[in-house]
Amino acid sequence: MGIFSSMFENVYIQIPYDQMPFKRVNGYVIVIGVLHVLLAGLIFQFTTRYLECGSLLIASFFFSVDLYCIFTIDSYMIRRQFRYKHDSISEEGIIRHVVLKEKPVELPVEQEI
Numbered sequence: 001m002g003i004f005s006s007m008f009e010n011v012y013i014q015i016p017y018d019q020m021p022f023k024r025v026n027g028y029v030i031v032i033g034v035l036h037v038l039l040a041g042l043i044f045q046f047t048t049r050y051l052e053c054g055s056l057l058i059a060s061f062f063f064s065v066d067l068y069c070i071f072t073i074d075s076y077m078i079r080r081q082f083r084y085k086h087d088s089i090s091e092e093g094i095i096r097h098v099v100l101k102e103k104p105v106e107l108p109v110e111q112e113i
Contacts, residue, residue: 010081021069028068036061075099 021029040057047053 011078012081014077014079015069015073016075016077019069019073021065029065032061032064032068036064 017023036057040054043053043057044050
């Protein structure tokens with residue numbers, strides 16, 4: 001979360017609710033989770049430092065899911081951070097809606113006679 005916040009202004013980046021990775025069960029979250037469980041089984045066979053390796057694997061899982069989500073989102077919102085929850089209204093804090101990947105526009109083809 002520290003990467004997406006600003007030190008000098010009270011703004012943050014929020015991805016749309018329907019594209020959040022932990023909102024619902026997504027296929028890529030399951031695949032990344034299974035890969036990390038297999039990696040944990042392999043690592044725990046060859047080490048005695050279970051706490052350190054387990055902590056790194058959990059952090060790696062969340063980082064991998066967030067990284068995949070960042071690379072695949074189409075848009076995000078820059079929002080104003082309010083100090084108290086009752087100060088904010090859901091649409092009031094939006095500063096800008098940024099679109100990263102626009103859908104290609106098909107231009108009509110002119111026919112020459």
